Amino acid sequence: MADACCGPDPGPAGRTLAESVDTADDRARLWQVRELQLALVAALVLGAGWLLGRAGIAAPAVIGVEALAAVVAASTFVPGVLRNLRRGRIGVGTLMTIAAIGAVALGQVAEAALLGILFSIAEGLEHYAVMRTRRGLRALLGLVPPTAAVLREGTERQLAPDQLVLGDVMVLRPGERAATDGVIRSGRTSLDVSAITGESVPVEVGPGDRVYAGAINGGSVRMSAIEVEVAALAADSSLARIVHIVEEAQERKGAGQRLADRIARPLVPAIMVLAALVAGIGALVGDPLLWLERALVVLVAASPCALAISVPLSVVAAIGASSRHGALVKGGAALEELGRIRAVALDKTGTLTRNEPQVVGIVPATGVAEATVVACAAALEARSEHPLAAAILAAAGESARAADDVVTVAGHGLTGTLDGETVRLGKPGWVPAGELTGEVLRWQGEGATVVLVERAGRLLGAIAVRDELRPEATEAVTLLRDLGVRVAMLTGDNRRTADALGAGAGIDTVHAELLPEDKARLLPQIADGRRIAMVGDGVNDAPALATADVGIAMGAMGTDVAIETADVALMGEDLRHLPQLIGHARRARAIMLQNIGLSLAIITVLVPLAAAGVLGLATVVFVHELAEVLVILNAVRASRIRLLPGLAAAPTGDGRHHVTVAPAPVTGDPCCAAAASHSSQRTADRPSTVGDRGVPLPLIDATHAAPASSTSASSASSSGGDECSCCQPQAQLSSKEPHQA
Numbered sequence: 001m002a003d004a005c006c007g008p009d010p011g012p013a014g015r016t017l018a019e020s021v022d023t024a025d026d027r028a029r030l031w032q033v034r035e036l037q038l039a040l041v042a043a044l045v046l047g048a049g050w051l052l053g054r055a056g057i058a059a060p061a062v063i064g065v066e067a068l069a070a071v072v073a074a075s076t077f078v079p080g081v082l083r084n085l086r087r088g089r090i091g092v093g094t095l096m097t098i099a100a101i102g103a104v105a106l107g108q109v110a111e112a113a114l115l116g117i118l119f120s121i122a123e124g125l126e127h128y129a130v131m132r133t134r135r136g137l138r139a140l141l142g143l144v145p146p147t148a149a150v151l152r153e154g155t156e157r158q159l160a161p162d163q164l165v166l167g168d169v170m171v172l173r174p175g176e177r178a179a180t181d182g183v184i185r186s187g188r189t190s191l192d193v194s195a196i197t198g199e200s201v202p203v204e205v206g207p208g209d210r211v212y213a214g215a216i217n218g219g220s221v222r223m224s225a226i227e228v229e230v231a232a233l234a235a236d237s238s239l240a241r242i243v244h245i246v247e248e249a250q251e252r253k254g255a256g257q258r259l260a261d262r263i264a265r266p267l268v269p270a271i272m273v274l275a276a277l278v279a280g281i282g283a284l285v286g287d288p289l290l291w292l293e294r295a296l297v298v299l300v301a302a303s304p305c306a307l308a309i310s311v312p313l314s315v316v317a318a319i320g321a322s323s324r325h326g327a328l329v330k331g332g333a334a335l336e337e338l339g340r341i342r343a344v345a346l347d348k349t350g351t352l353t354r355n356e357p358q359v360v361g362i363v364p365a366t367g368v369a370e371a372t373v374v375a376c377a378a379a380l381e382a383r384s385e386h387p388l389a390a391a392i393l394a395a396a397g398e399s400a401r402a403a404d405d406v407v408t409v410a411g412h413g414l415t416g417t418l419d420g421e422t423v424r425l426g427k428p429g430w431v432p433a434g435e436l437t438g439e440v441l442r443w444q445g446e447g448a449t450v451v452l453v454e455r456a457g458r459l460l461g462a463i464a465v466r467d468e469l470r471p472e473a474t475e476a477v478t479l480l481r482d483l484g485v486r487v488a489m490l491t492g493d494n495r496r497t498a499d500a501l502g503a504g505a506g507i508d509t510v511h512a513e514l515l516p517e518d519k520a521r522l523l524p525q526i527a528d529g530r531r532i533a534m535v536g537d538g539v540n541d542a543p544a545l546a547t548a549d550v551g552i553a554m555g556a557m558g559t560d561v562a563i564e565t566a567d568v569a570l571m572g573e574d575l576r577h578l579p580q581l582i583g584h585a586r587r588a589r590a591i592m593l594q595n596i597g598l599s600l601a602i603i604t605v606l607v608p609l610a611a612a613g614v615l616g617l618a619t620v621v622f623v624h625e626l627a628e629v630l631v632i633l634n635a636v637r638a639s640r641i642r643l644l645p646g647l648a649a650a651p652t653g654d655g656r657h658h659v660t661v662a663p664a665p666v667t668g669d670p671c672c673a674a675a676a677s678h679s680s681q682r683t684a685d686r687p688s689t690v691g692d693r694g695v696p697l698p699l700i701d702a703t704h705a706a707p708a709s710s711t712s713a714s715s716a717s718s719s720g721g722d723e724c725s726c727c728q729p730q731a732q733l734s735s736k737e738p739h740q741a
Contacts, residue, residue, distance in 0.1 A: 036128075039076070045068050045113075077119065095271060099115060103617055106293055114621055118625035122305065144161050144234065151171060161179040162234050169230070170228045174189070178213055181231050182210070182230045182231045183209070184205055188204075188206040192215060192218045202218045211228050245328055275296070278294055297620050300620050306631040309635070310598075310599050325641050326647070334550060338567075340531040341530075341531050341532065343485060345522075345523060345526055347489075354468055357390070359395040364461035376460055378395075382401070388451065388465050421456040425453050425454075427452075433452060436459065443464040448464040479644070480579050483583060486509070488510070490544070493513070498513075520544045533549065534552065555570065588638040
């Protein structure tokens with residue numbers, strides 16, 4: 001913090017704060033923090049000097065002891081100040097150094113020592129608070145066991161997680177945790193995945209299902225072990241990826257979005273000019289030494305120490321807490337925007353519904369067999385990944401053969417050829433319902449999605465598919481309303497089906513029969529001047545996720561696209577994570593505002609009192625650093641989340657972990673966010689080429705996005721007043737067409 005506005009300052013061993021999380025075991029306890037240790041030594045030396053003075057020892061000896069205390073205390077921040085001065089940088093630590101030197105020059109050695117002691121205490125407490133939060137995040141990696149049972153060459157071996165390779169077969173016995181991600185090859189069991197999703201209900205799994213690192217085999221001890229084929233290296237597992245992504249977001253905001261960082265160049269020199277004016281003008285009207293002393297007091301009083309950490313420490317705490325409860329928040333800008341949300345647009349499929357559609361009815365046209373209808377539909381859907389396709393293929397069985405020349409007509413359906421004849425599958429209206437109109441309306445009124453099948457221009461029949469509402473959907477909508485959030489549902493489905501599902505979830509505002517780009521255009525209308533969040537699957541809803549103030553991907557575990565493109569990724573499938581997260585973000589934002597208000601109030605009150613000579617250096621230093629400690633303690637409150645029933649915090653290990661994960665990148669320039677690996681730039685550094693807020697949309701054509709806005713909150717918060725090339729990531733685009741919702 002001493003010179004936070006000038007970027008991170010490597011410690012004696014050349015490690016940055018982020019890199020030190022794994023190795024700095026000496027900071028595991030409060031009393032082991034170096035700044036606090038030196039502050040204690042300096043305080044003891046200063047106390048000894050005071051006792052010597054009371055005992056009548058000669059003044060030179062007392063001053064010498066006080067000077068020693070000042071040197072010990074200053075050793076925590078002066079070396080970093082000198083390094084930054086050599087690079088032409090100044091910051092908060094520079095102001096403190098000038099004040100300490102000035103106090104010594106005026107003979108106030110004890111006051112200079114006290115300034116250094118209190119400033120070092122504040123420094124140490126801040127470092128400890130940040131380290132504690134980050135250690136809590138990395139403690140998730142402690143859920144990975146130190147060894148894993150692996151079958152190699154017909155024998156079972158115990159290997160460290162980092163020794164696992166793709167294709168290895170892990171043996172996971174009841175009660176054991178998975179060392180990395182994999183796919184079950186044999187056996188059935190229930191898995192506890194609360195470490196990742198934040199949901200306490202076990203998940204039933206069997207052959208072909210995925211297992212994530214840290215998941216516990218919750219089967220009975222009488223059950224046999226399951227065999228899991230390794231699908232990711234331990235360092236690339238879902239758990240390691242969560243830790244790395246969140247650390248990138250934390251480091252970006254911790255190094256690039258501090259309030260003092262953004263205004264450091266004008267503010268710190270302004271404080272120095274103010275102090276010089278106090279000394280200069282005062283010298284013209286009174287005692288020069290008196291006004292020089294007051295100038296030094298003003299220098300300390302106006303230093304933005306508490307202001308510098310008021311936002312970033314809260315961000316680090318809040319983002320870390322969210323990650324331990326099944327939500328990845330991609331940086332402080334996303335967190336602050338989430339705290340201002342007053343409207344939410346929910347996609348239907350996969351968000352309000354289970355995303356497990358089933359065929360509930362087949363209505364053939366006159367003279368057509370049900371098997372013919374299903375076979376023709378399955379031929380078109382054979383290579384589709386849409387949820388409706390899975391339901392139709394399941395109804396058709398394994399006998400389905402694929403049609404030729406299948407083309408997706410966005411928002412309508414599919415067309416192709418089968419045995420030389422044109423076949424179509426799609427929504428009523430695109431394919432005429434004809435004699436089945438009554439049946440189509442009946443199924444739609446019951447909340448089912450109906451698709452019609454046509455071959456060679458003849459209607460073959462209709463297939464009704466229904467995706468049931470999530471059991472917690474109604475409760476989640478009620479919780480959102482209790483937060484004062486307006487809720488709307490968006491879907492590409494027909495009006496009757498959408499209204500039926502919306503009524504079941506308790507949603508009054510329902511927009512149906514929408515194309516993906518229609519959802520994006522509707523968001524301003526739904527928001528009606530409010531901040532709005534869009535919740536979807538991160539792929540079909542990419543345009544809407546891009547144009548919303550906050551894009552939230554639902555059920556993103558194992559979905560790289562959703563994790564990378566959304567502002568927020570909910571790893572689990574429980575929709576109640578959404579109101580819980582919004583409530584947490586509001587509380588974190590309130591804490592930020594409290595800290596900023598307290599910091600500004602302290603400066604506003606202290607500066608005139610210091611300039612008028614009402615307060616001396618020792619008093620101002622004490623009040624100034626006390627305010628900083630209060631800001632730190634208040635910021636740590638953002639690490640707490642009020643859990644809803646049925647949701648769980650991720651368990652943590654003992655702090656030791658056995659997986660090698662790369663440290664988070666650290667910026668060396670105050671105008672830039674952390675260097676992007678592949679996911680860190682979604683919120684803080686949005687390119688201005690795609691999306692309403694400059695969002696990279698890797699899975700949609702650029703023509704589907706709205707024009708970029710130049711008033712993005714995140715852009716404003718990350719520019720720092722200077723432009724540099726490292727702050728301009730490039731959008732990644734491809735022309736893959738989103739499937740019909």
